[in-house]
Amino acid sequence: MSQLAETNPASFPILGKSTKELRVLSDSRHLSLSDAEWAAIQAHYKTLKREPSLAEIETIAQTWSEHCKHKTFTSPIRYTEGKKTRTIKNLFQETIVAATGALKKPWCLSLFKDNAGVVAFGKKWALAFKVETHNHPSALEPYGGAATGVGGVVRDILGVGLGAKPVLNTDTFCFGRPDWTGALPEGSHHPTRTLRGVVAGVRDYGNRMGIPTAGGGIWFDDDYRLNPLVFCGTVGLMPRWAVKKEVKPGDLIVTVGGRTGRDGLHGATFSSANLGADAPSSAVQIGHAIQEKRVLDALLAARDKKLYGSVTDCGAGGFSSAIGELGASCGARVRLEAAPLKASDLDSWEIWLSESQERMVLAVPPKNLKALETVFAAEGCELAVLGEFTKTGRLEVTHHGCVVVDLDMGFLHTGLPRAERAAVWNAPASVKPAGGASKKPSEALREMIGHLNVCSREWVIRQYDHEVQGGAIVKPLQGVRHDGPGDACVIWPHAATGDMEDFSCFAVGHGLNPDYGRIDPYWMALAAVDEALRNLTCVGADPARAALLDNFCWASPEDPKQLGALIRAAEGCRDAAKGFGAPFISGKDSLFNQSKDEKGKDLPIPGTLLVSAVAPVPDGRKAVTMDFKGPGNALYLIGRTNDELGGSLYHRVLGRTGGEVPKVSPAAAIDGFKALHAAMTRGHVLSAHDLSEGGLALCAAEMGFTGEFGCLLDLDECPRDPRIYSNETLLFSESPSRILVEVKPENESAFLRHFGKSAKSAMVRRVGQTTANPILKVTGLEGTTCLEESLKELKEAWQTALPKILG
Amino acid sequence: MKKPQVLILRAAGTNCELETANAFKSVGGDPELVHISELRTGKKKLMDYAILAIPGGFSYGDDVGAGKVLANQVRHTLTDLRQFVRLGRPVIGICNGFQVLVKAGILPHSNSCEQSASFTVNDSGKFETRWTHLRINTQSSCLFFKGLPEMIELPVAHGEGKLVLRSPRLLEDLKKTKSIALQYVTEDGKLLGYPHNPNGSIFNIAGLTNPEGNVLGLMPHPERFVTLHHHPNWTRQTYRKAPVGLEMFKNAVDYAR
DSSP states (O other): GGSTTTTTTBBOOOOOOHHHHHHHHHHHHHOOOHHHHHHHHHHHHHHHSSBHHHHHHHHHHEEEESHOOHHHHHEEHHHHHHHTEEEESSSHHIIIIIHHHHHHOOTTOOOHHHHHHHETTTEEEEEEEEEEEOOOOOHHHHHHHHHHHHHHHHHHHTTTTTEEEEEEEEEEEOOOOOOOOOOOOOTTHHHHHHHHHHHHHHHHHHHHHTEEEEEEEEEEGGSSSSSSSEEEEEEEEEEGGGSOOOOOOOEEEEEEEEOHHHHHHHHHHTTTTTOOOTOGGGGGGGOOOOHHHHHHHHHHHHHTTTOOOOOEEETTHHHHHHHHHTTTOOOOEEEGGGSOOTTTTOHHHHHHOOSSSSSSEEEEEGGGHHHHHHHHHTTOOOOOEEEEEEESSSEEEEEEEEEEEEEEHHHHHHHHOOOOOOEOOOOOOOOOOBSSSSOHHHHHHHHHHHTTTTSSOOOHHHHHOOGGOOOOOOSEEETTTTEEEEEEEEEEHHHOOOOOOOOOOOEEEEEEOHHHHHHOOHHHOOOOOOOOHHHHHHHHHOGGGGGEEEEEOOTTTSHHHHHHHHHHHHHHHHHHHHHHTEEEEEEEOOOOOEOOOOOOOOOEEEOOOOOOEEEEEEEEGOOOOOOOOOOTTEEEEEBBBOOTTTOOOOHHHHHHOOOOOOOHHHHHHHHHHHHHHHHHHTOOOOOOOOOTTTTTHHHHHHHHHHHTTTEEEEEEGBBBBBOOHHHHHHHHHHOOSOOEEEOGGGGGGHHTTTSSSSGGGGEHHHHHHHSSSOOOEEEOOOOOOOEEHHHHHHHHHHHHHHHHHHH | OOOEEEEEEOTTOOOHHHHHHHHHHHOOOOEEEEEHHHHHSSOOOOGGGGEEEEEOOGGGGGGTTTTTTHHHHHHHHHHTTHHHHHHOEEEEEEEEHHHHHHHHTTOOOOTTTOOOEEEEETSSOOOOOEEEEEEEEEEEEEEEGGTSEEEEEEEESSSSOOOEEEHHHHHHHHHHHOOOEEEEOTTTSOOOOOTSSSSSOOGGEEEEETTTEEEEEEOGGGGGGGSSSSSSTGTTTOOOOOOHHHHHHHHHHHOOO
């Protein structure tokens, strides 16, 4: 302890300093510590009668960062909704965790505590899924930020349980529109540059690691131009026995993989503040996919030999976070000089906090060290013993014999003062649709199908190796010419299980629509869950076995209105989970997605929720794609159409505001999905596609041009709110829970039986049929043709929109 | 009957080894994943195996050119590879493995094992994944294609797949020696450009063999078409033939027996 006295050159005096002085310190070192947090730290060191060291302050700042502790979701909030005010003690526990707990699904194997959520996959296997965001780094350096985003989430999967084998990557992005022509503030990239860099980063890291990237989406909105969102997801498989992990005192702390360098300092703390031009460039790490592939190969080999008791990845906060978390319940002693370095002149705190990539930390019983060394040497992967886990309850770090950190684990992990924040939500008044110029349905449809949020993503998808590991049996691009918009991919993970006889597969779907959130984040959340489940159901996954992940990306939670909206979204997630019977198994929030625009005005992103869902496809050979399969087949519409054009693509292309946001009835929705799933498992469904942006018209057009058949639809047959008298509403409303299904005439009665007694609340009606002529022809309510479009032309508009901008 | 042992070569960054092993296993082979370092130390010996497969991936990140580093290691470590080939044992290099065979001077075949071809970045400038129509050279005696129809489909996924030859004369030699095993074509068999020829390879070459037909290097991935359900149109039920990739592995295993 004496070495940490005031004379230590690495000490960081804070005792007796004023709030103002501490704020200056905080800013200059990118610590993102609040006044209350400083006060708690001062009080702690006052009782210790010493000053902290620099490494200790950095450790506390990282451990307490929004990024690592999720303070917003776990601290008390005074929430005012309309005229009522109440206190939320812990938003995360009260919404996401509570709903999941109430569902008590026996197939959930590990929830919220490990690096990813884990569910059962058959009897022998466990499936882990995690989605991370890498927004701030991707804004600073799109290629490196996105690549290390992939690398980071892959390590989460390597670090869940005793390690899972990654079998699928998913990537969802929100960008500013690539045709942005306005000014941008200094230091920010044009959205096109961001898009190109991010796609290339994801491509190069995922492809090099041999993990198929086969799921995700892109959303364009000008409000993301300074704060792009990059959601990186990975699914992994591991044997059931590998789900549990345990650190024992006496275990060696072993670091494997990449060396430690100066790249990635302050990543955790910098992502816990609004993004500005002063962001430190060292915060973005430098990725090396092949290094991580070596770690993957060696780690899984060591896992199968049962050479270690626990593992976690070095992500935000580096060793500090990884070792601090692994040793949280026992204690850890670390000797920094043992860490392999990229450069010899690193300071103690830099080694301790560096977020250099491709590193994992293992807890290894000493007797296994030799065998572990052999395994890693065989893969050309470096390994070093940094210290050991102890029984002291302390985090003790030395560097060449000098104590640099000596912290009580209790203070570090529970000493964070919980500041109460204020939040406000006022329900929007129902507004009649207004503004914009009316357009003929055909004109609107053509514009919508070429809209950036709908058009083909082939330019992006083809750059990802979605076939590696030989598992993509339903591919992201579908149809006659392998270029149609699939609802989800179906993965047959035989490369991980080694079993080619077993066709147990899984599918991953996503839901995201910030335009609904602009009206009401509660309904945005329900719609996102609904969309993710619809997508899964459409390809043949079992909606009753779906597990959900949430990723909230929000602006500053210090703004009560933003925080109120976030609460609404979290409550939407809670009600969706309960209503659909689908538990959340993992999630992440990324806050402070807000910057000063070119005029110095705050530009927050729209509150954004990505819901990712994973569910088993019991027999992949019964999976379904979205392309029409032939002429003369019946078309059934599942789900009721309401007048819900608020936040719709139709309103967006008309320039119209107001209208009702789509509202989900989870009970009716899940009945419909389950009935459809039952019909699919019996082979009664030829194709299925969900109705999302652009509604029925867009859905039918996509199914048609992908399958190269046309269709006749009669709007009067749509299950609907009887108060709808407008063809446009029936064509373009975005009411949730709806799926268009193609059924062979001889299977119609068998198909309908699935929607009998067991699914009373589901609505299903025959709304038309497929035709040989590739034309979308719709009969309106008045009995005459209201829309007749060549699918070839629609497809061209859909395909050329993105290449026109990106080349 | 003893199952033919298949050496599936690994190095840092190879990543199609598991599905390749599964494919060999399902047609009666006995695959073993062997790291190049195990061959270097002599722990494993190439000549103990009946078949060699170099799978796809990004060996050493393709950092100084696709497959280049592993090709040099093959040159210096697998010194018995030429003998292995001479004995007529099947060798297949897929994607990155094809790049390795070419840069190690195994394909196109020459007595000196000098490298006479190479790969460069796709004409599109991008890594691309897509299914391609291919025509098997029925004149060539490549054992992997025995009994297969002339027109087949397989997926490609690469960024550096454009085959280039040292000289125009080499192309004529390759034609003469029937070494061009596989070409990218349109659905009706025409030699056209992008996207049918996904990378701009000379003469639409997708795969090369040696005059004896026991070595095959190809950019497309046969291990990604070993069940009907791998075909992108299986839900349309328009593809009813046996999966081509599986047949190719089966041919090698049957031959080795």
